Amino acid sequence: MTNDDDLFTITMRKRPWWFWFLAGVWLQLEVVLVQTALASVRESEYRAATISWIAAAVLAAAGVFGWLRRGQSRRLGESNEQP
Amino acid sequence: MEELRKPIGRRSLLKAGGFVAASGALGAVWALVTGTGGGASTSGSVRRRARWIKTVVRPTLGETNADYKRFSGKDIFAIYMQLKTQRDGAGSFEAEQASKAKRLVEWINERKPGFSLPDQQLSEGAWTVMRSARPGTGLLSWTRSSARTPTELSAPRYAASPEEMASTVKAAARLYGARLVGIAPMNESYVNLQVPPEDEKEKDKDIVIEDVDVPAVTDTKFVIPRKMKWVVAIAIPMDLDLLSRSPTALGDAASALGYSHSAFVVSSLAVFIRGLGYEAIPCVNDTAQSIPFALDAGIGELSRLNKLVTPEFGPAVRLCKVFTDLPMAYDKPVDFGLVKFCKTCKKCAEACPSRALSFDDEPSFKTKGPWNNPGHKAWFEDSYKCFQYWQKSGSACGVCLASCPYTKGDQAWIHEAVKATASIAPAADGVFRIMDNAFGYGKQHDPEQWWTKDQPSGRRG
Numbered sequence: 001m002t003n004d005d006d007l008f009t010i011t012m013r014k015r016p017w018w019f020w021f022l023a024g025v026w027l028q029l030e031v032v033l034v035q036t037a038l039a040s041v042r043e044s045e046y047r048a049a050t051i052s053w054i055a056a057a058v059l060a061a062a063g064v065f066g067w068l069r070r071g072q073s074r075r076l077g078e079s080n081e082q083p
Numbered sequence: 084m085e086e087l088r089k090p091i092g093r094r095s096l097l098k099a100g101g102f103v104a105a106s107g108a109l110g111a112v113w114a115l116v117t118g119t120g121g122g123a124s125t126s127g128s129v130r131r132r133a134r135w136i137k138t139v140v141r142p143t144l145g146e147t148n149a150d151y152k153r154f155s156g157k158d159i160f161a162i163y164m165q166l167k168t169q170r171d172g173a174g175s176f177e178a179e180q181a182s183k184a185k186r187l188v189e190w191i192n193e194r195k196p197g198f199s200l201p202d203q204q205l206s207e208g209a210w211t212v213m214r215s216a217r218p219g220t221g222l223l224s225w226t227r228s229s230a231r232t233p234t235e236l237s238a239p240r241y242a243a244s245p246e247e248m249a250s251t252v253k254a255a256a257r258l259y260g261a262r263l264v265g266i267a268p269m270n271e272s273y274v275n276l277q278v279p280p281e282d283e284k285e286k287d288k289d290i291v292i293e294d295v296d297v298p299a300v301t302d303t304k305f306v307i308p309r310k311m312k313w314v315v316a317i318a319i320p321m322d323l324d325l326l327s328r329s330p331t332a333l334g335d336a337a338s339a340l341g342y343s344h345s346a347f348v349v350s351s352l353a354v355f356i357r358g359l360g361y362e363a364i365p366c367v368n369d370t371a372q373s374i375p376f377a378l379d380a381g382i383g384e385l386s387r388l389n390k391l392v393t394p395e396f397g398p399a400v401r402l403c404k405v406f407t408d409l410p411m412a413y414d415k416p417v418d419f420g421l422v423k424f425c426k427t428c429k430k431c432a433e434a435c436p437s438r439a440l441s442f443d444d445e446p447s448f449k450t451k452g453p454w455n456n457p458g459h460k461a462w463f464e465d466s467y468k469c470f471q472y473w474q475k476s477g478s479a480c481g482v483c484l485a486s487c488p489y490t491k492g493d494q495a496w497i498h499e500a501v502k503a504t505a506s507i508a509p510a511a512d513g514v515f516r517i518m519d520n521a522f523g524y525g526k527q528h529d530p531e532q533w534w535t536k537d538q539p540s541g542r543r544g
Contacts, residue, residue, distance in 0.1 A: 032497055039494035044324070044532075047523030048495075 135506040136394050138415040142378040143422045144385040151458025156275025162454050163470040183474050197331025197530035206336040212343035218278050218369040219300035222350040230358035240360020249411040259351040263318035265380025265414040274371045298364050311406045316380035318400040319344045327528040329481035341401030349403045361409035373402035381414040384421040387462045394419045397489030420506035427512040434486035437472035439465040486525035
């Protein structure tokens with residue numbers, strides 16, 4: 001039998017299924033944009049390469065920001081729940 | 084804490100699994116849409132095209148009516164010369180040519196980018212093979228074979244199923260330099276009426292189709308045996324590094340090289356077919372209309388340019404063909420959404436410096452001049468304006484070919500995905516057109532830069 005004094009609560013935020021789907025899409029877009037940028041340089045399509053690099057960088061920054069923001073809120077949540 | 088880590092570890096594992104599964108699922112969908120394996124059938128071919136290239140019963144554009152007849156075969160340049168004289172008076176054509184020649188020399192002296200001496204001579208060099216290829220003689224001989232035929236070898240001629248024959252011929256054509264090969268049934272209405280003479284003082288020679296065993300070229304006519312019921316339609320990609328420098332002499336070199344490659348491919352293939360024990364007539368632009376045969380063979384679709392656009396290389400191809408009595412399985416026309424795309428896009432018409440291309444929303448039977456063969460539906464072009472610009476620019480232009488959104492290199496995966504999406508979702512065509520402009524595709528590349536490239540890539544389609 002478990003003593004009630006031994007019990008404690010951990011709040012775990014389960015990311016919904018669509019989050020992982022979006023993460024997959026994000027990764028694929030990143031790969032495609034970087035590949036397009038590199039290929040465009042080889043094809044001497046420099047404007048296309050520049051746009052692709054910028055788009056890849058913006059998308060990467062958005063992804064990193066999303067992960068950091070999520071991590072920050074989790075740490076805050078954990079601290080709020082500490083007695 | 085030690086105990087708590089275990090369930091969290093499993094969860095992480097599941098999340099990672101889900102992430103990989105999502106990526107994999109997307110990748111699978113991507114491969115399914117853009118990959119090869121189930122696309123347009125090239126009967127008996129060892130290679131298959133992308134899945135988004137669908138086969139259809141009839142070409143999506145180019146339908147004919149009762150007015151469709153065999154075309155004169157007169158060279159467009161000869162038509163222009165005649166019209167120029169009619170419109171601007173006697174001597175106007177000659178004066179224009181003299182002015183153009185003078186201008187080209189001035190540009191050589193000025194070292195004008197794209198028209199310097201090396202630029203102009205690059206094109207001349209690229210023409211070399213084609214210039215020695217005249218219908219019915221030399222490279223394009225209708226009878227000569229440099230290989231020993233089965234009869235000479237006392238061996239039976241090669242026999243196989245039509246599918247195997249098609250596969251064999253396509254493999255050979257690819258080896259010689261063809262990138263797209265299809266088999267179409269002979270259609271006599273696509274055969275020109277005449278072959279223009281090499282010497283202006285001579286008369287045109289008639290092209291006749293008769294019940295004879297072997298092709299013949301006489302002093303008065305070219306004879307195609309009626310038993311030649313198969314046409315090997317071939318597309319040779321043009322060099323995009325050169326084409327993207329249009330309208331300059333460098334752009335001309337892309338066309339010239341395409342023609343010379345065509346002459347090499349069809350002459351080699353004709354010798355190969357004769358070596359198998361069959362008859363073969365190699366043709367580049369001469370003898371018959373290349374585009375309708377290429378349409379029937381599933382090489383591509385008819386576009387706003389009134390030229391063939393292939394799914395793989397866009398309009399940046401040169402077409403040629405070989406007539407033969409070697410029985411092969413026919414290919415079918417293809418549909419990859421081009422006609423709908425052309426209705427929305429109009430980029431070529433806007434890019435054309437001479438405004439020679441149609442801006443009409445829908446194709447029609449209304450021709451623009453004697454250079455068009457009436458009786459088929461198309462977006463007809465004004466070749467007079469086009470040729471006038473050729474004289475003015477001192478080049479064979481080619482801007483329309485370079486500007487087409489389907490004219491892309493094969494390095495970036497995204498191009499394949501865009502073409503695949505356009506084939507199934509015409510609603511996205513307008514967006515793709517906007518994106519094509521935004522990314523700067525189709526603009527002229529610096530002519531001088533071509534010579535300073537570490538290694539000219541010879542980039543094709």
